[in-house]
Amino acid sequence: MITDKPGLIEAVRDRFAHIDTCPFEGPRVFFENAGGALRLKSVVETSALYASYPDNQGRPNIASQTLMGAIDKGKADMRQFLNAPTGQVFVGESGTEVLFRLVRTAAVGAQAGGVMLRSTLEHPALGSSMTHWAGVTGRELIEVAHDDATGVVSVEAYKAALRPDIRVASIIHTSPVTGMATDVDAIAAAIREVAPEAFIIVDGIQHACHGPVDVAKAGIDAYALSPYKMFSRHGYGVGWASDRLTALSHEQIIGNGPTSWELGTRDAGAYATFSDVVAYFDWLGGQFSTSSDRRERLEAAGAAIHAEEAKLLGWLMSGTGNLRGLAEMPGVTLVGGEALEGREGVVSLRLDGWDTLKLVEFLGARGIRVHIRKADQYSGNVLSPLGMPDCVRISFCHYNTEAEVAKLLSAMEEAISAKG
Numbered sequence: 370m371i372t373d374k375p376g377l378i379e380a381v382r383d384r385f386a387h388i389d390t391c392p393f394e395g396p397r398v399f400f401e402n403a404g405g406a407l408r409l410k411s412v413v414e415t416s417a418l419y420a421s422y423p424d425n426q427g428r429p430n431i432a433s434q435t436l437m438g439a440i441d442k443g444k445a446d447m448r449q450f451l452n453a454p455t456g457q458v459f460v461g462e463s464g465t466e467v468l469f470r471l472v473r474t475a476a477v478g479a480q481a482g483g484v485m486l487r488s489t490l491e492h493p494a495l496g497s498s499m500t501h502w503a504g505v506t507g508r509e510l511i512e513v514a515h516d517d518a519t520g521v522v523s524v525e526a527y528k529a530a531l532r533p534d535i536r537v538a539s540i541i542h543t544s545p546v547t548g549m550a551t552d553v554d555a556i557a558a559a560i561r562e563v564a565p566e567a568f569i570i571v572d573g574i575q576h577a578c579h580g581p582v583d584v585a586k587a588g589i590d591a592y593a594l595s596p597y598k599m600f601s602r603h604g605y606g607v608g609w610a611s612d613r614l615t616a617l618s619h620e621q622i623i624g625n626g627p628t629s630w631e632l633g634t635r636d637a638g639a640y641a642t643f644s645d646v647v648a649y650f651d652w653l654g655g656q657f658s659t660s661s662d663r664r665e666r667l668e669a670a671g672a673a674i675h676a677e678e679a680k681l682l683g684w685l686m687s688g689t690g691n692l693r694g695l696a697e698m699p700g701v702t703l704v705g706g707e708a709l710e711g712r713e714g715v716v717s718l719r720l721d722g723w724d725t726l727k728l729v730e731f732l733g734a735r736g737i738r739v740h741i742r743k744a745d746q747y748s749g750n751v752l753s754p755l756g757m758p759d760c761v762r763i764s765f766c767h768y769n770t771e772a773e774v775a776k777l778l779s780a781m782e783e784a785i786s787a788k789g
């Protein structure tokens with residue numbers, strides 16, 4: 370665990386900008402990580418540096434070659450983070466745009482006929498693209514229902530819906546509303562067993578800040594990341610496409626080569642900031658592993674993050690010191706129940722007697738930044754079946770602390786008393 374190593378949590382926190390102070394509102398605890406994680410200071414510096422360079426790629430000068438070197442390094446780092454020795458990595462406009470492009474390519478290029486399969490847990494970046502491209506390609510869209518009580522979609526639920534003519538299947542790695550992670554490897558294996566030719570596309574956007582990913586092990590065809598949710602910045606999404614997905618006809622500048630996915634001039638700064646993120650994971654993993662293998666150090670970082678976040682989750686749910694946890698507070702309804710196992714960085718709730726927006730403001734006035742999720746196109750799939758018009762989302766990361774959790778729990782007690 371990070372906090373078991375003297376000085377390490379301080380060193381971690383020191384690497385992030387605005388760790389405990391909002392530049393607009395002053396001191397605050399940041400529990401809005403699922404809306405966009407804190408930025409690494411190195412990312413901020415790199416962004417400014419690359420924004421200052423006027424040169425373009427493909428020129429016979431050192432500036433141009435340096436930019437191209439940063440792109441190559443960024444790609445190598447993406448491959449290492451994703452464990453993707455094969456296939457192609459690329460940058461697009463956003464996580465949503467990358468997912469639409471991956472789904473579009475699979476749906477248009479797959480063998481004609483058959484069906485497409487998605488789950489009701491998905492964020493609309495994946496759900497809407499699957500729905501749109503099933504409609505355009507004239508395929509039935511099968512929807513696997515998630516479990517309202519646990520906030521997750523199970524392997525068994527997928528298995529019950531499988532059939533050999535699935536052409537494209539989608540999986541969300543972690544829900545941004547319930548915080549629950551799906552068993553991507555097992556779901557993908559089950560799909561492969563029944564429909565070996567299906568293109569399997571995974572939305573890893575909510576999962577990725579919790580550690581490296583292993584697309585090779587998962588046996589899938591595509592994976593998408595949003596760097597602003599993993600310590601980088603807005604302005605780009607990252608995609609990985611397997612060799613067989615890349616081999617399908619896809620939009621590209623003719624002449625750029627069959628493996629190219631990028632459209633237009635590449636933002637070298639985007640690739641360079643992704644390298645900063647991977648360097649951070651590498652540094653953190655190096656505190657726990659002496660391995661000379663970088664991928665092993667990235668995995669060690671994931672394990673350390675997982676252990677730290679499990680502790681934070683335990684304090685949030687069951688309390689710390691003399692403070693009760695959220696699961697013990699009267700009037701609190703937790704989205705997806707009280708489960709700790711499989712939960713990644715998110716606890717969403719409603720509090721009896723409170724208008725949710727007012728509660729978000731009440732916590733904000735006490736220096737705690739959380740977010741309201743509404744039963745709209747982004748979260749209605751989870752909240753509407755529960756009869757919830759909205760909820761408060763508390764989302765945390767390994768750089769949060771026990772003291773910050775305590776501050777939140779105290780403010781929640783105050784909110785309960787205020788209505789009591």
Ligand SMILES: Cc1ncc(COP(=O)(O)O)c(C=O)c1O
Nearest residue numbers: 463464465492494545574575595
């Ligand atoms: C699971 C998931 N998928 C997709 C997205 C959309 O990502 P982007 O904002 O990069 O388009 C989000 C954003 O919240 C998300 O949480």
